Amino acid sequence: MTTSPAKPVDRQLPTEEARELLNLTRELVQRELKPRASQDEAADRFPRDVFRTLGEAGILSLPYDEKYGGGEQPYEVYLQVLEELSAGWLAVGLGVSVHTLSCHALATFGTEEQRAAWLPGMLSGEQLGAYCLSEPQSGSDAAALRTRAELDGDEYVVNGTKAWITHGGQADFYSSLVRTGVDGPKGISCLLVPGDQPGLSFAAPEHKMGMRSSPTAQVHFDGARVPRERLVGEEGQGFQIALAALDSGRLGIAACAIGVAQAALDLAVEYAGTRKQFGRPIAEFQGLSFMLADMATQIEAGRALYLSAARLRDAGRPFSKQAAMAKLFCTDTVMRVTTDAVQVLGGYGYTQDFPAERFMREAKVLQIVEGTNQIQRLVIGRHLTRG
Template sequence: MPLTRLLPSREGEDLIEMITRFASAELAPRVAEAEENAIFPRDVFRKLGELGVLSLPHDAEYGGGELPDEVALQVVEELARTWASVGVGVTVHWASVHPLWKWGSDEQRKRWLPELISGDLLGGFCLSEPEAGSDPGAMKTTATWEGDEYVINGLKAWITHGGEADFYTVMARTSDDGSHGISCFLVPGNAPGLSADPPERKMGLNGSRTSQVRFDNVRVSADRRIADEGRGLAMALDALDTGRLCIAAVSTGIAQAALDHAAEYARTREQFGRPIIDFQGVSFLLADMSARTSAARALYLEAARRKDRGVPFTRLAAEAKLVASDTAMAVTTDAVQVYGGAGYTRDYQVERLMREAKIMQIFEGTNQIQRHVIGRDYR
């Protein structure tokens, strides 16, 4: 059913209308086959680049849309409402550009940012490692200074767009000074020595490629280091704050999709001579799904508005990610329940949505980590 959004400008309203039409025409006909057969929709990201979606948060000076997060995140939600893999892909690209955009020198931004956000190139964000997931400060990937270059060696894990990305933002250790010894590098995807393992065989989001990425004596020039040595982890954590809002938006889109499908099914499915939506057990279930989804949206938008106004939002971002991803899991589970046995088959989208919801509780820091972030703010 149509979703009424309160946007801060007519420009935002027009953008959401365009994205809704794009999702209906370009994404909806493809999502089932692509997810079933693990087809990565590279062309979709090029089209989104042409529409300006990959550059929405960035400065107009470099070709960006310079839109507030309050609007950009609702674009993500609308994309994810139709195809979660695409919504996630857009946010990963934004994360890949984030350190350059926020901490790069004027020269670096002028040199690389217009190309990276134009849509021709797609990014990957390399932070996690097999033994450094929730604790990124434990990473072992190194960047050693040799001559006038850095030489990167190591293994990154769970990299969205691994093997597909045209560039990677890579966090690597430049000293043994613990969390203060990590630096950030912008690495071309075709750099000699950089390779990706076969994609992970996942429960869901199969249209989004996830792979380990290996760095075997990958050489990068000093001008590809973003800001000073030792600043990398702070950049990564800052990107994670925004990333949590992005996953909250994706989660809300998944929940909204599940609610939409369940409500439509309940209106058309008859038992005992009546649509099942007429039965209180079903209508109350839908009511709870609706309330949870609306609450998740309100929370991530409140955090986005705080970010737009320069107000601290770290705790609220963690709350939004926690609540929205738990909501996605609960609402998709209830959607399957509305469908009954049919919902447990792959003939209906709610089965896929339920599988996709699970990773939202793990992305960008598990929900146990989110609780740690939230609780720490009260100490």
């Protein structure tokens, strides 16, 4: 089913440039994303051309310095762009979030020479990135990663396997956390690995419940010789780099979640306004209208929470606790809202004729990626009790 365009979210934006950027994003969503999302998802088809289109529009580089080809937009604006993209197609919105995350290490911890050499290409729109932290035996326990990089002259020889890598096998570069020293967080470093690096190979993409057009695959390092100049930050600084990136990445996931939730609500409202039972639209029945009201309220609360955290980040203030709260609340919200949207549509919600079932399948992964919601609760609790 093709639904009519929903009424745009009434957003508070800091500049007229930001408003124009959001309008451009909505136009791209209506023209390039929504018409093909369901078909490409059903066919497990990765929309690499869509990312090139977004790159040409400057949307793959929004939060980074103009000096290197970035859009130099505050996170408050960038996240709302992610929300709009995800409302049209989560695989694209989350893909932009992952690309932004994969650029974070170099942009934040790289030397001036490294940034000048590699960051413009990463932000140009022609390249797409991946972020390699998780492993088959170390997901939430990132400090236990085993992929090892041994220094041999001016090269690191890397061996090991990364798991659950978005864009695995499709990315042009991989920001990779590897072990260069002792066990635990102090022995981890960050390497920027080219996608065509000899010794790099990829497993077949995972067969997933949702987000089927976004490839998720294991990445294998088999004696890959990565030049020492591609070490980002200092040896042993990798865990710090990873945590800094994850705080920002969690905000990206929160925004993606609210985008999917908003799309599900828009669909439910449209359907409830046109579907008639007992001689009147079902939206007029109190039980259903209350359900829609709760969905809308949860979405507004989630949006306010992620924007509050983003504004702390933009102001240079600590935001780790708020990022965990936003990720937790927004992704739990999208699971509730998409489940309720299926219920509003009744039997039609369970069919592929409407996108409600796809929204529900997509929502689940957002409670898992960038740290499960149980990990978010752990992070928040530690902030509250550490004195």
